[in-house]
Amino acid sequence: MLAVRRGVREWVAERGGRGPVVVGLSGGADSLALVAAAVVETAEVTAVVVDHRLQEDSGAVADRAVAHAMALGCVGAMVVPVDVGRAGGVEAAARAARYAALESVRDGRPVLLGHTLDDQAETVLLGLARGSGGRSIQGMVAWNSPWGRPLLGVRRAQTVRMCADLGIEPWHDPHNADRKYTRVRVRDEVLPLLEDVLGGGVAQALARTADQLREDGAVLDAYATELMRKARSHPAGTATLPGRPDGDTEIADPPDTLSIEILATAPPALRRRAVRAWLADQGVTGLMNAHLQAIDELVSNWHGQGGVAVAGGSRDHRLVVTREHGTLAVRAQPRI
Known part of the structure; x- marks a missing residue:
């Protein structure tokens, strides 16, 4: 519990102090733990549950997440139903619909997302496999207005433990266990194998690599901007x-x-x-x-x-x- 709260507290301090936020809530352990910590560490929290309507019981899952959010102390919680297209595949289409829905209701407030260090490690590995250069393995950033990710230094196991300590039963998305998705296989097969072969610490090392590449990338981007200014005619x-x-x-x-x-x-x-x-x-x-x-x-x-x-x-x-x-x-x- 302390690790999650510390992650949110440090994120808030770096952004200039407490203020009202929106939290994207799926009902899973990561976003529930984020809501619980944000209620304590920010001025006020509004939880937004995006119902992708891709599963028969999605409405019930959304309603249960709203109930959890209000019990945790949110000033408000809402469900936003969306229609998910097929452009770029179901995962990409759902992500686009989700971000658009959160943008439509945030009303100028930052939106906090429950991505963890484990998500970051998976993202870096997937980017490495694409071979698209350093930018593709810089991973996710803690702040890319209006999106905030306070838990990038927190392990997934810690959010699960926090929910257990609070007596909350999180929702387990069946898509997160479906091995037809590449990210699921990276999570369940590739990363555990790397941890075993390399003696542990792989997820943390991948996250550190992303941090270092973002720092290097910021310097290169500054030089590239100056080059573009000179070359623009x-x-x-x-x-x-x-x-x-x-x-x-x-x-x-x-x-x-x-x-x-x-x-x-x-x-x-x-x-x-x-x-x-x-x-x-x-x-x-x-x-x-x-x-x-x-x-x-x-x-x-x-x-x-x-x-x-x-x-x-x-x-x-x-x-x-x-x-x-x-x-x-x-x-x-x-x-x-």
Whole structure:
């Protein structure tokens, strides 16, 4: 119990003091322990149970979680039903629906989530398996507004013990025992095997690795932001407007491009980070490492190859990163 309360207390202190919070409550041990600690360590707690409606008894599970929250001292508790799509798989769709529901009711308050050190270790291992670079194994952060994770230093066994000490029977999500999900197999098979082979302490070591990589990443991101600022070019240009007499021109909005010459002088790690940040500014997300490698080839190993298609665009147009006139640019091209 003390470890959970200490985790919340330290998180609150680092954020500048006590205040009202929302806690995402599933009814499981981690989120119930978080609610119990937050009631003591923050000004007031509102619990929000997102009902994904993926199981027949989900309504009863949600109602039981609300009852637990009120018994623990929350000022309020509510159930938000959601419709879970199928985009990206059930896990990803449920996660997207859950975060959207919490965002819709938080009313300016931070939202605390019950991710533990064990969740962090699983996340790092899954990121390592994807091979997408250092960013993918930086794990979860304790604060990424409006999302707070006070329990990243707390073991799952400690939240289970806290619920037992409080006399609360947590809900056991059957999805957490379904081995068709990769994360479940990492939890039940891979991590225990690593603990056995390497003599213990693996989860803590993975969490420390994530912390160190985030610190290193923050420095690299700062340098990459400066590189992006230097490489960004905003040439003044003119454009003849449709329907106006020939020669009647106005200053057009300059394109948001990056100078190839400036990018080419930078180390690849900084160059790719700068390109990723530049694309994010233009609404391009979900970049895979293969995308960044191919875009980097337009800078460092260009031999006439075409542009690189990235996520985004519309039903009729796709977004493509191209090399033109000594710059990188994002263009909308018709889908064929």
